[in-house]
Amino acid sequence: MAEDILGQALLDYQNGKYTEDILTYSSLDEEDIIPLPYLFRGFEKMPPLEQKALKLCKGEVLDIGCGAGNHSLYLQEKGYNITALDSSKGAIEVCTKRGLNKTVISAILDFDKKKYDTLLLLMNGIGLAGTLNQLKDFLxxxxxxxKPEGHILLDSSDIIYMYDADDDGGYWVPNDGSYYGEVEFTMQYKGEKGQPFEWLYLDFNTLQRAASDTGFLCELVSEGHHYDYLAKLAPK
Structure with missing residues (x-):
């Protein structure tokens, strides 16, 4: 199970074996919980940014890092040609059990089978880039x-608020040469820990610069209530 912590947890919930949630440990010295029921939420329980992103989808859609397939299921029900992609075998098994017609087990960087009108990266899907240095190649x-007329829809958060503020309104960020939005996570489920993985949280200005450097126009679509935002990227 340690190789697919998320997938096993999703399968347990799907199969009626829900007894506990996923624990996460991060390089920010924080322990948190991912409630499994939240990973199976319907459209009405999604944050407004996610609802907005789903309404902006067009054409053929690739849902990257689809998890349990909530976003893909909504789009499929609305008649979209949607493909759900995740590197977790367990997650894709859950998606299939829930009725999704098109699924792919793959890391996004290993996937190059075809082109899409919409690339969807929700629940901070841009985090899959790992680090700021890897962001350009990821984009x-x-x-x-x-596709040339297509667009990318993604949400992320500026986690500067997690650092101590000074009297001048600035923040005390570790001066170790890394970007403050780079976080290392470890998941634990039913006593087993997975391998640590890198995850990237981006402030909008940093995303906008990286997008411009890779030939995208970057639009701030909407902002959430707590440093989060939805962005749309389209080829220049």
């Missing part, structure tokens, strides 16, 4: 599977 790969 260029997304561009390679995006």
């Amino acid at each position: 260029l790969h997304l561009k390679s599977i995006l």
Whole structure:
């Protein structure tokens, strides 16, 4: 199970074996819980940013890092040609059990089968880039599977609020040469820990600069209530 912590947890919930949630440990010295019922939420329980993103989808859609398939299921029910992609075998098994017609087990960087009108990266899907240094290559790969008139919809958060503020309104961020939005996570489920993985949270200005450098126009679609935002990227 340690190789697919998320997938096993999703399968347990899908199969009526829900007894506990996923624990996460991060390099920010924080322990948190991912409630499994939240990972199976319907459209009405999604945050407004996610609802907005789903309404902006067009054409053929690739749901990257689909998890239990909530976003894909909504789009499929609305008649979209939607493909759900995740590197977790368990997650994709859950998606199939829930009725999704098109699924792919793959890391996004290993996927280059075709081009799409919409690439969907929700629940901070841009985090899959891992680090700021890897962001450019990540965006260029997304561009390679995006149709010329297509767009990318993604949400993220500026986690600067997690650092101590000074009297001048600035923040005390560790001066170790890394971007403050780079976080290392470890998941634990039913006593087993998975391998640590890198995850990236982006402030909008940093995303906008990276998008411009890789040939995208970057639009701030809407902002949430707590440093989160929805962005749309389209090829220049």
